[in-house]
Amino acid sequence: MEVLERYESIVDDFEAFLAACERSLPSVVRVNTIKTSVDRATEALAAEGITAEPIDWHDGLLALPDGNPGSNWPYVQGWLHGQEEVSALPPLVLDPQPGERVWDAAAAPGSKTTQLAALMDDDGMVVATDNNLGRLSALRSNAERLGVTNLAVTNEDARNHSLKPFDGREYDRALVDVPCSCEGTIRKNPDALAEWTFEHVQGIAGVQKGILRRAIEATREGGTVVYSTCTFAPEENEAILDDAVEETDARLVDVDLPLDSRPGITEWEGDTFDPSVRKARRIYPHFNDTGGFFVAKLEVTA
Amino acid sequence: MTDQPSDSDDKLRNDDEQLRDNDGQRFGRLPATEGDREVAGRPSREAVLDFWTDRFGVPADTFADYTFWERGSGKIWAFRGELPSPVEIEALGMTFLRTRQEHWKPTLSAIQRFGDAASDNVIDLTREQAQTFLAGEDQELAWDGDWGYLIVTHELAGEREPLGVGLYVYDELRSQVPKGRRRDLRD
Numbered sequence: 200m201e202v203l204e205r206y207e208s209i210v211d212d213f214e215a216f217l218a219a220c221e222r223s224l225p226s227v228v229r230v231n232t233i234k235t236s237v238d239r240a241t242e243a244l245a246a247e248g249i250t251a252e253p254i255d256w257h258d259g260l261l262a263l264p265d266g267n268p269g270s271n272w273p274y275v276q277g278w279l280h281g282q283e284e285v286s287a288l289p290p291l292v293l294d295p296q297p298g299e300r301v302w303d304a305a306a307a308p309g310s311k312t313t314q315l316a317a318l319m320d321d322d323g324m325v326v327a328t329d330n331n332l333g334r335l336s337a338l339r340s341n342a343e344r345l346g347v348t349n350l351a352v353t354n355e356d357a358r359n360h361s362l363k364p365f366d367g368r369e370y371d372r373a374l375v376d377v378p379c380s381c382e383g384t385i386r387k388n389p390d391a392l393a394e395w396t397f398e399h400v401q402g403i404a405g406v407q408k409g410i411l412r413r414a415i416e417a418t419r420e421g422g423t424v425v426y427s428t429c430t431f432a433p434e435e436n437e438a439i440l441d442d443a444v445e446e447t448d449a450r451l452v453d454v455d456l457p458l459d460s461r462p463g464i465t466e467w468e469g470d471t472f473d474p475s476v477r478k479a480r481r482i483y484p485h486f487n488d489t490g491g492f493f494v495a496k497l498e499v500t501a
Numbered sequence: 502m503t504d505q506p507s508d509s510d511d512k513l514r515n516d517d518e519q520l521r522d523n524d525g526q527r528f529g530r531l532p533a534t535e536g537d538r539e540v541a542g543r544p545s546r547e548a549v550l551d552f553w554t555d556r557f558g559v560p561a562d563t564f565a566d567y568t569f570w571e572r573g574s575g576k577i578w579a580f581r582g583e584l585p586s587p588v589e590i591e592a593l594g595m596t597f598l599r600t601r602q603e604h605w606k607p608t609l610s611a612i613q614r615f616g617d618a619a620s621d622n623v624i625d626l627t628r629e630q631a632q633t634f635l636a637g638e639d640q641e642l643a644w645d646g647d648w649g650y651l652i653v654t655h656e657l658a659g660e661r662e663p664l665g666v667g668l669y670v671y672d673e674l675r676s677q678v679p680k681g682r683r684r685d686l687r688d
C-alpha cells in the first residue's frame with residue numbers, strides 16, 4: 200500500500216481511498232447478449248439458486264456475492280463472462296456500431312473484445328491483437344464460448360500492427376487498453392503492488408505511448424480511439440495522452456460516464472500536461488466501490 | 502458398420518488442442534463449389550451448407566453473412582465477414598466443422614451458436630442426462646433416428662438450448678464435449 204502514498208496530493212478523501220483499496224470486490228459477470236438476454240440469464244441463475252444482484256448503472260452486469268461464476272449452466276452456455284465492473288466501461292465509451300471495423304490493440308484475455316463484439320451484434324469486424332500467445336489462447340477460448348464470429352486475432356507487437364491482412368483499410372474505432380502497473384486492481388489481486396517499481400512504470404510508459412500512437416494512425420479521420428488503464432499513475436495516464444496530443448493528429452473529447460469520476464490532472468511532480476487531458480476521467484475505488492480505472496476518448500483529426 | 506463415425510481420434514484432439522494446433526497459420530477461403538476448387542481435398546462452401554441442411558435441417562440462409570475458411574487439413578472456421586484469401590493470422594471467426602473424417606463433425610461452439618436453427622437429428626436431454634453429457638461421459642439412451650452425430654439440447658430458462666455434439670452408436674450417446682469445456686454440475 201505504500202506505493203499509493205504518492206497519490207495523497209491528488210485523491211480527495213485519501214483515508215477512504217486507502218480503506219477501499221483494502222476491501223475485496225465481489226465477482227461480477229457480464230451477460231453475453233450474443234447468446235441470450237439479461238432476463239433469461241437472470242432466470243437461469245435464479246433456477247440454480249445463485250444470487251445475482253444487478254449493478255445499477257448497467258443492466259448487463261450482475262454481481263454474484265457467493266462467487267464461483269464459472270460452475271453453472273448459463274456459464275457453460277456462454278451466457279456469462281466474469282469481468283470486473285469498471286472493465287466494462289471502455290467498450291461503452293468507444294460505442295462501436297454494428298458493421299464497423301474496430302481494433303482492440305491489447306486484447307487478451309478478451310473481456311473487452313467480446314464485449315465490443317456484443318455491442319456490435321457480432322456484425323462488422325473486431326481485430327484483436329496481443330503480443331502474448333499464451334494470453335491469446337485464453338482470448339480464443341473466451342471468444343469461442345461466448346459465440347463471437349466477427350473476430351480476427353493477430354499475434355504481434357501492437358506498435359507495429361499491420362493492416363495488410365485486412366485490405367489495408369483503416370479502422371472506424373480502436374480500443375487501447377494497455378498493459379500497465381495495475382495499481383487499480385489491488386482489490387481483486389492484493390499482490391498487485393508487490394512488484395511495483397518506478398523503473399517498471401517508466402518502461403511500460405514507452406510501450407503505452409507506442410501503442411496509442413499506432414492506434415491513432417490506424418484509425419480513419421473522424422474515428423474514435425479510447426485509451427484506458429487500471430492504474431492511478433499519471434506517468435501512464437495523462438502523460439501518455441499529452442504525448443499523443445502533441446505528436447499525432449488526435450484531440451481529446453468529453454467522456455460521459457455513468458459512474459462518479461474525477462477529471463484528468465494537468466500537473467504531476469513538476470511536469471505539466473496539455474490542458475485538454477482534463478477531459479479524461481479518473482475512477483477511484485472509494486467513490487463507487489469499484490476497482491480503480493482511467494479512461495479517455497480521442498477523436499482522430501486527420 | 503464400417504462407415505460409422507469413429508470418435509476415438511477426435512476425442513483425443515479436443516477443441517483446446519485444436520486451438521493450439523499450428524499446422525499452417527494460413528486460412529484459405531473455401532471455394533464456392535467443387536468446380537472452383539484450387540486446393541485438393543478442400544470442401545466447398547456448397548458442400549458445407551448442404552451438410553448442415555441435410556444432416557440437421559439448418560437452412561442455408563443461416564450462414565448468408567458468413568465466409569468459410571480452412572486452416573490445416575479439414576478444420577473449417579466460420580467468419581462473419583469478408584477478407585482477401587489467404588490470410589495469415591492467429592484466428593478467424595469461430596471453429597466450425599471438422600471434415601477430415603468421412604463423417605463431418607460440427608464443433609461444440611458452432612452447435613451452441615447455430616444449433617437453434619436445427620430441426621433434424623436433435624436429441625433433447627433431461628437435466629440429469631445433460632449433466633452426464635457435460636461431464637464427458639457416455640450413456641445408454643433410446644433414439645429412433647439415424648446413428649451418427651446429433652445435436653444435443655436441454656431446457657434452460659424455459660427454452661430449448663443447444664449444448665453440444667453427441668455421437669449416437671450402439672444404443673448409446675457418446676459425449677463429444679472437448680476436455681476444456683467439460684464440467685461436473687451434478688450435485
Ligand SMILES: C[S@@+](CC[C@H](N)C(=O)[O-])C[C@H]1O[C@@H](n2cnc3c(N)ncnc32)[C@H](O)[C@@H]1O
Nearest residue numbers: 305306308309310311329330331356357376378
Ligand atoms: C490490460 S491487459 C488487456 C486486457 C484486455 N483488454 C481485456 O479486457 O481482457 C494488457 C495486454 O497487453 C498485452 N501487451 C503488452 N505489450 C503489448 C504489445 N507491445 N503489443 C500488444 N499487446 C501487448 C499483454 O499481453 C496483455 O494481455
